[in-house]
Amino acid sequence: MTENKSLIWDETFPSLLLTGEGTTAFLHGQTTADVFANKELDRIFMSCWLSTKGSLKALLEIRLSDDMAEIVIISGQINSVRDGFESVIFPADKVKLEVIDPIRRRQEISNDNSWKESTFNWIDNTDLSLEEVTNSKKATKEELENWKIRQGIPSFDREINGETNPYELGLADIINLDKGCYLGQEAMARFFRSKSLKFQLRYWEAYGESTEFDIGKKFFSTKQDEGLKKNVGVVTSSMRVNNNFFNGLALIKKNFLDNEFCFSENGESITIKKTISFTNPF
Numbered sequence: 579m580t581e582n583k584s585l586i587w588d589e590t591f592p593s594l595l596l597t598g599e600g601t602t603a604f605l606h607g608q609t610t611a612d613v614f615a616n617k618e619l620d621r622i623f624m625s626c627w628l629s630t631k632g633s634l635k636a637l638l639e640i641r642l643s644d645d646m647a648e649i650v651i652i653s654g655q656i657n658s659v660r661d662g663f664e665s666v667i668f669p670a671d672k673v674k675l676e677v678i679d680p681i682r683r684r685q686e687i688s689n690d691n692s693w694k695e696s697t698f699n700w701i702d703n704t705d706l707s708l709e710e711v712t713n714s715k716k717a718t719k720e721e722l723e724n725w726k727i728r729q730g731i732p733s734f735d736r737e738i739n740g741e742t743n744p745y746e747l748g749l750a751d752i753i754n755l756d757k758g759c760y761l762g763q764e765a766m767a768r769f770f771r772s773k774s775l776k777f778q779l780r781y782w783e784a785y786g787e788s789t790e791f792d793i794g795k796k797f798f799s800t801k802q803d804e805g806l807k808k809n810v811g812v813v814t815s816s817m818r819v820n821n822n823f824f825n826g827l828a829l830i831k832k833n834f835l836d837n838e839f840c841f842s843e844n845g846e847s848i849t850i851k852k853t854i855s856f857t858n859p860f
Contacts, residue, residue, distance in 0.1 A: 632765025730853025748856030
């Protein structure tokens, strides 16, 4: 009898190394996490790097040790993060930034729990076979993409588009509102005070033709022949699961967040719901 093996998200990510006695203070002022508190907990933690207007530029994982921080870019562009950090590093910060070899990360795939709450590991030996470590197998590209969509893990140039903020993308649990000043803090505080967002990220699935669900396509409140159609949202990620079944992610307008169904431009019915990892913003 063949033993079932669990699927593993096994991927290497572009990484940076920040060194110097000012490492913790610098990251505390540039990202959304309480870096000082996480340093005391001695763990890898997540943080967001934002623009001054609060839009998400990169999703990070950080490991602190003494006067050093390894920074993994889960979503985003390493050159953008590097250039952004370097543009605000001054001699008084007492830090040095460099690009290092990509870091391998592995995590068991679960459709029941948020990926942000599941156990994961960074593996220093990139040649280490997964089967040597655990009774598991690496998810295929298609399996991984489908799982990331169901989880709602934002991708650069899709969900991370220069306009969306962490609250809209379900990352409220990575925003610390009690820490001191950091890049984008004023914008995040305004979003929190107003309790108003243009969109929220949602998972969708539907049967139909691929052209109905291309990235950038709009979803509507009614079928084409049922009176005035209202634009519900826009597709940000899309994949063919099998035959004519598709799923993906979409940014849904705030007035339609309670809708369980919407329609494509040609009237195909679409199911929409929260992603597994979505954290309510307020």
